Amino acid sequence: MEQVIVNGFYLGAQYALIALGLTLIFALMNVLNFAHGQMYVLGGFISYTIYGKLGLPFVVALISSGVTLAIVGALFERFLFRTVIKRSLREESTMLLAAATAFFLDAVILLLFGEKQRGVPKIVKGVYNDGNLIMPYDRMVVGILAIAFIAGFILYMKYSRPGRAMRALAQDRVAAQLMGVEVDRYTMIGFALGAMLAGIVGGLLVAITGINSGIGGPISIKAFLMVMIGGAGVVGGAIAGGFILGMLESVGLTVLREFGDVTYLVIFAALMVFLSIRPNGLMGKPWG
Amino acid sequence: MGEILNFANVELYYDHVYALKGVSLTVSEGETVALIGANGAGKSSILRAITGLRKIRSGEIHYEGKRIDGLDPSAIVKAGIAMVPEGRRVFPYMTVRDNLLMGAFTRSDKAEIAGSLEMVLGRFPRLKERFSQAAGTMSGGEQQMLVIGRALMAKPKLLLLDEPSLGVAPKLVQDIARSIVAINRDERVSVLLVEQNSRMALRISQRAYALTTGAIALSGNSADLLKDDRVQRLYLGGEL
Ligand SMILES: Nc1ncnc2c1ncn2[C@@H]1O[C@H](COP(=O)(O)OP(=O)(O)O)[C@@H](O)[C@H]1O
Numbered sequence A: 001m002e003q004v005i006v007n008g009f010y011l012g013a014q015y016a017l018i019a020l021g022l023t024l025i026f027a028l029m030n031v032l033n034f035a036h037g038q039m040y041v042l043g044g045f046i047s048y049t050i051y052g053k054l055g056l057p058f059v060v061a062l063i064s065s066g067v068t069l070a071i072v073g074a075l076f077e078r079f080l081f082r083t084v085i086k087r088s089l090r091e092e093s094t095m096l097l098a099a100a101t102a103f104f105l106d107a108v109i110l111l112l113f114g115e116k117q118r119g120v121p122k123i124v125k126g127v128y129n130d131g132n133l134i135m136p137y138d139r140m141v142v143g144i145l146a147i148a149f150i151a152g153f154i155l156y157m158k159y160s161r162p163g164r165a166m167r168a169l170a171q172d173r174v175a176a177q178l179m180g181v182e183v184d185r186y187t188m189i190g191f192a193l194g195a196m197l198a199g200i201v202g203g204l205l206v207a208i209t210g211i212n213s214g215i216g217g218p219i220s221i222k223a224f225l226m227v228m229i230g231g232a233g234v235v236g237g238a239i240a241g242g243f244i245l246g247m248l249e250s251v252g253l254t255v256l257r258e259f260g261d262v263t264y265l266v267i268f269a270a271l272m273v274f275l276s277i278r279p280n281g282l283m284g285k286p287w288g
Numbered sequence B: 001m002g003e004i005l006n007f008a009n010v011e012l013y014y015d016h017v018y019a020l021k022g023v024s025l026t027v028s029e030g031e032t033v034a035l036i037g038a039n040g041a042g043k044s045s046i047l048r049a050i051t052g053l054r055k056i057r058s059g060e061i062h063y064e065g066k067r068i069d070g071l072d073p074s075a076i077v078k079a080g081i082a083m084v085p086e087g088r089r090v091f092p093y094m095t096v097r098d099n100l101l102m103g104a105f106t107r108s109d110k111a112e113i114a115g116s117l118e119m120v121l122g123r124f125p126r127l128k129e130r131f132s133q134a135a136g137t138m139s140g141g142e143q144q145m146l147v148i149g150r151a152l153m154a155k156p157k158l159l160l161l162d163e164p165s166l167g168v169a170p171k172l173v174q175d176i177a178r179s180i181v182a183i184n185r186d187e188r189v190s191v192l193l194v195e196q197n198s199r200m201a202l203r204i205s206q207r208a209y210a211l212t213t214g215a216i217a218l219s220g221n222s223a224d225l226l227k228d229d230r231v232q233r234l235y236l237g238g239e240l
């Protein structure tokens, strides 16, 4: 049982980080970033290229993933979402644009990196085993790094100047403008930051699960699930949703194993029931 | 005393429907000017035009002699115009403290910001009691004090207030009126006060403009307007 919880916690930390990026973009722009999973995949391939192929240190790979995705996010916001949001009168327009960016990134990734599953050498060798609990050291490192990133993100949102500006924008756009918050600037920073988080998780997890170009869509769907569980646009909700999904998956894979591959079927069914009772997820408020 | 705000022949549209059709008004340094008129007359639109929240179609807006229409809201705040929007609009999930600090977003001198915070908390002791509470959980009157305090944190030279008495308990309306007078006097802030509570607005202002469907219908000294027949009939009927 401890094993299941530890696995769930490890998975939950990665998921929470993915959901945080998605929920940040949603809170600031009311845009559901369909390309979030593709951004994760791109981060994974960048990390694979730099660490796995070029043999540079893993840290360098991770930073490159984060920086590249931050730039991609900033460009997407500046040249695509900003223009569409300013010019369109219907919310569907940004939804379609978001879907288009996902397909676009899928195509780019396939072109650049091919369709093979890729893996990298272990970042740390060895396995922790006390007879009761088994945990490879590399998973521990990745799990701890994910938690450090979550903590860093929370502190940044709470205490930094851009963090306060973004929280203000998410809570009341007009009031934030009246305080002198430059909407365009901080929306771009927010989108870049959200994309960066997706890229960092991809860059981290390539060390454990490897990466392949087909998993962007499924990762996006998991990210949506987490945000729906926790409540859209809320930091606490994204974290709760991430850990809950990680735990459900871990427990499901153990408990439901004998019934075949039904874990996600059960999760989806449970989510539908849950959402019909609590349509706003666990925490229906924006940006605490 | 010089003019701090000159709002000249401004036209403002929402899509194809006008909200202001050639409105002109001025505010002098140190003055409190009231802007009264029925719901939908265009009062908030005037404030939105000044702060740059809404672009104007024609006319000119000058602040301290410099043209500001067309500037970004953030540049206008930085220049010294702060606005307390209609319906309060606190940041509901931030503490009172963080709300107040957001008011000083365009300022960087930590010591001066701390000074302003002390001044605001001295003026509204209730905010001190609620300092670490989420703003959204406070009463309407407390939230109104918070947004006035938040606007003062920008250290404005011109303060725009949009219906500060709306949705506030009658007992607190007096307090808020007194605060506005005190702020105008002590902080040397010029005030443009939008109110549907015309009697209160006319009592605490030196001059006033009355607005009807996007145009100035009457203007003059507030004391005179309080006694004016047309004002009595149109704007003061049945109130308080
Ligand atoms: N965002 C908006 N979109 C369309 N019409 C608006 C909008 N805001 C205000 N109006 C219209 O403009 C006119 C003036 O509104 P406003 O300035 O808010 O008046 P007041 O503050 O005096 O009540 C009204 O007819 C109102 O319906």
Ligand SMILES: [Mg+2]
Pocket: B040, B043, B044, B045, B086, B162
């Ligand atoms: Mg109004």
